[in-house]
Amino acid sequence: SRTTHWMTELKTHDIPAREIFPGNDSTTKTYDFIIVGAGTAGCVVASRLAQNNPDWKILLLEAGSSEEFSHSFPFKHVAKIAKTPLDWNFTTLPLPYSGVKDHIEAGRVIGGSSSTNAMVYIRGNPEDFDGWARNGATGWSWADVLPYFIKSENNNNPELRKSKLHGTSGPMHTIDNPNGGIHLQDLLLAAAKEDGFYNADSNGESQLGWAPIQLNSFEGYRWSTANAYLRPSVRKNLPNLHVVSDAEVTRIVIDSATKTATGVEFAVQHEGLTGAPRKVVANARKEVVVSSGAINSPKLLLLSGIGPKAELDKHNITQLADLPVGLNLHDHYMLQMQFSTNDSRIGRHFPQPTEMSEVQEYATKGTGILAASPILVYGFFHLPNQAKLDGTPDTQPHVQASIANIAVAPGQSEFMLSPLLLRPRSTGRITLTDGISSSPPIIDHQILAENVDIEVYAEGWQFIVNYFVKSESFKQVNLQPIYPQPSNCSGLVNGSIEYYRCAVKQLTRSAWHPAGTCRMGNLTDERTVVDPTLRVKGIKGLRVADASVMPSPTSGNTHAPIVMVGEKAADMIIDSWKSNPSTSGSPTSRSTLCWASILHMTLLAIFTSS
Numbered sequence: 001s002r003t004t005h006w007m008t009e010l011k012t013h014d015i016p017a018r019e020i021f022p023g024n025d026s027t028t029k030t031y032d033f034i035i036v037g038a039g040t041a042g043c044v045v046a047s048r049l050a051q052n053n054p055d056w057k058i059l060l061l062e063a064g065s066s067e068e069f070s071h072s073f074p075f076k077h078v079a080k081i082a083k084t085p086l087d088w089n090f091t092t093l094p095l096p097y098s099g100v101k102d103h104i105e106a107g108r109v110i111g112g113s114s115s116t117n118a119m120v121y122i123r124g125n126p127e128d129f130d131g132w133a134r135n136g137a138t139g140w141s142w143a144d145v146l147p148y149f150i151k152s153e154n155n156n157n158p159e160l161r162k163s164k165l166h167g168t169s170g171p172m173h174t175i176d177n178p179n180g181g182i183h184l185q186d187l188l189l190a191a192a193k194e195d196g197f198y199n200a201d202s203n204g205e206s207q208l209g210w211a212p213i214q215l216n217s218f219e220g221y222r223w224s225t226a227n228a229y230l231r232p233s234v235r236k237n238l239p240n241l242h243v244v245s246d247a248e249v250t251r252i253v254i255d256s257a258t259k260t261a262t263g264v265e266f267a268v269q270h271e272g273l274t275g276a277p278r279k280v281v282a283n284a285r286k287e288v289v290v291s292s293g294a295i296n297s298p299k300l301l302l303l304s305g306i307g308p309k310a311e312l313d314k315h316n317i318t319q320l321a322d323l324p325v326g327l328n329l330h331d332h333y334m335l336q337m338q339f340s341t342n343d344s345r346i347g348r349h350f351p352q353p354t355e356m357s358e359v360q361e362y363a364t365k366g367t368g369i370l371a372a373s374p375i376l377v378y379g380f381f382h383l384p385n386q387a388k389l390d391g392t393p394d395t396q397p398h399v400q401a402s403i404a405n406i407a408v409a410p411g412q413s414e415f416m417l418s419p420l421l422l423r424p425r426s427t428g429r430i431t432l433t434d435g436i437s438s439s440p441p442i443i444d445h446q447i448l449a450e451n452v453d454i455e456v457y458a459e460g461w462q463f464i465v466n467y468f469v470k471s472e473s474f475k476q477v478n479l480q481p482i483y484p485q486p487s488n489c490s491g492l493v494n495g496s497i498e499y500y501r502c503a504v505k506q507l508t509r510s511a512w513h514p515a516g517t518c519r520m521g522n523l524t525d526e527r528t529v530v531d532p533t534l535r536v537k538g539i540k541g542l543r544v545a546d547a548s549v550m551p552s553p554t555s556g557n558t559h560a561p562i563v564m565v566g567e568k569a570a571d572m573i574i575d576s577w578k579s580n581p582s583t584s585g586s587p588t589s590r591s592t593l594c595w596a597s598i599l600h601m602t603l604l605a606i607f608t609s610s
C-alpha cells in the first residue's frame, strides 16, 4: 500500500550516538568531514559530499533524536511541534517594546527545522542576493545562486516545469498545496485577478502580488531535507556516511598553535548512566562544517573560542579568533489578526474533529486538508512611499502576507492574516549564558529597535488590511477586520496609522526565521565571520553553512534559500578539495592575501622591467 511503501522509503537510517560510540570504546574515530547538525543545510551538505566521493568518510552529528515516520505527515505541524522534545524551545530576552519573552521554535531532530516547518517554498527576491554580493559576498548574486535553487528543485507543477527558472530533477519535490477546493483560496485569487494583484508564481519572473503557495511535500509527505537528500543518500552510500543522532556537539576542537579545526567533541548519553553525558571526540582529516542553525552555530563557535574577546573573557574561554560571532541577528517579524465573514465556507477551527472522508483521502491519495499547509495564499507587496525613503527597487517587496483558513473559535467564518516585515534593519545578538554547553544561549532579539522598522511594518500591515477592506469580492462576504486591541493602544482609531504604529510595538514576534549571526562577506570587513567560501576567518578547516551566514534577510521564508546555501557550500567544498587537495582547508587570511599581492607586484615589476 501507499503507506507501507513510504514507511520503507522514509525510514530513518541514523544510529543513536551511544551505539556507534559505545561506553566501552575509547578509540577516537576519524572522518574526512564532520558536519555538525543534521538540519536543513546539514543534510544537504553531508549528502552531496557523500555522493561526490565514496572514499570520503562523512560524519553527520545531530543533537536531536531520530525522526518517526509520522513526523512526515504534514498535519503534524498543525498539531504543533512547539515546546515538545522536537523543539529547541528558545526563549528571548524581553522584547524592547512589549517586554514579552518570545518563544523561538527550531527543529531538534534529523532534518532540523525542515522537519518541523510549514513547508512553504519561497526563494526570496533577486535583489536580496544582488545586495549580498554588492556588500561583499562575492559569488552570491542572483545570477550565481539561481543555478543552486534550480539544482535543488523538482517542481511538480506542469506549467512551472516549462519555466527556465524552475528545476525539474532536483531532490526537493515542490508541489501546489494539495488542498483543492478551499473556498477562501478561490475567492482571494479571483479577487486578485480582478484587482490586478494576481501572480501565478511568486518564485517566477516577478515576486509581487497574491499567489497560490507551493510546498516542499510529495505524495502527502513532508519533503524535509532529511527525506529529500539524506535518506536516499544513506541508502546509496551507507558505508561512507554515518548519521548519528542524540549527539550534541559541545566544542569544535581547534589546534591553538596552527589554528586548525581538527575535530569535534560531543556528548553521548548512555542508558543507565546517571550524571553528565560522556564526552567523545571525533577527528576530521579535512574539514568541520557547522550547520547548527542561526542560534546554535554562533553558540558553538563562542564555546570553541571564536568570538569577541570581551564575551569570551566573561566565560574564561581562550580566544582563538577575534570575530563578531553572534552579532547581526536578523529575522522576519510576524503578528496575527483575524477577519470575519458571513460565508460559512470560510474558516476552520483547529483542532477540529477530522471528517472520516478526509482521513480516507489522505490515507489513499495523500491529498486533502491533512496533506496541506495551513497557509493557502501568499502576497508580496512593495510600498512606494517607503521606497522613496529607502530606495527599494519597485520589483522588491517590503511586506509579505500569509493567509490561512483558520478560525480562532469553532463555528466562526473567519480567516487569519499574518503580515510579515521582510527586511527589518534592527539586529540583535546571541551570547553565552555561561561557558557550559548545555546552557541555552542568551537571545537579545532587538525587534523593532530601529524606528524605520516600525514605520515600514505599520504601513505594510495597513496596506494589506486596506486591500481586503476595499475589495469588492470580500465586500460580498461582509468582510470585517477584527483589530487586535493591545491595552497600550486603547483610544486610537482602528485602522489609523497611529493604531498600526502602536499595535506593531505590542504584537510583533519572531517569525522563526533567525539568521545572520555568522555573517558572510568580504574577508577584510570587520562585520563578517565567514568569507564568501563560508570559511571561518583565521581558522583552517572550518566552515559554517546554514542560516547564520545570510548577511541580510531575504524577502520571504528562509527554507529554500538555506537549501541553496547547503548546495552551494557542498559545491565549494568539493571544488576546493579537487583543485588543491593538500591545502584547501586553509583560511584565506589577511596575510595570505598580503603575500599574494606582494608576489603579484614582484611579478609585475619583473615583467614590466623586461
Ligand SMILES: Cc1cc2nc3c(=O)[nH]c(=O)nc-3n(C[C@H](O)[C@H](O)[C@H](O)COP(=O)(O)OP(=O)(O)OC[C@H]3O[C@@H](n4cnc5c(N)ncnc54)[C@H](O)[C@@H]3O)c2cc1C
Residues within 6 Å of the ligand: 036, 037, 038, 039, 040, 041, 042, 061, 062, 063, 064, 105, 106, 107, 108, 109, 110, 111, 112, 113, 114, 116, 117, 118, 119, 120, 121, 122, 247, 248, 249, 250, 291, 292, 293, 294, 296, 297, 300, 512, 513, 514, 545, 546, 547, 548, 557, 558, 559, 560, 562
Ligand atoms: C515552526 C517553523 C515554521 C517554519 N515554516 C517555514 C516555511 O513554511 N517555509 C520556509 O521557507 N521556512 C520556514 N521556516 C524557517 C526554516 O525552516 C528555517 O529557517 C530553516 O529550516 C533553518 O535551517 P538551518 O539549516 O539554518 O537550521 P536547522 O534546520 O534548524 O538545523 C540545525 C540543526 O542542527 C542541530 N543542532 C543544533 N545544535 C547542535 C549541536 N550543538 N550539535 C549537534 N546538532 C546540533 C539542530 O538540532 C538541527 O537539526 C520555519 C521555521 C520554523 C521553526
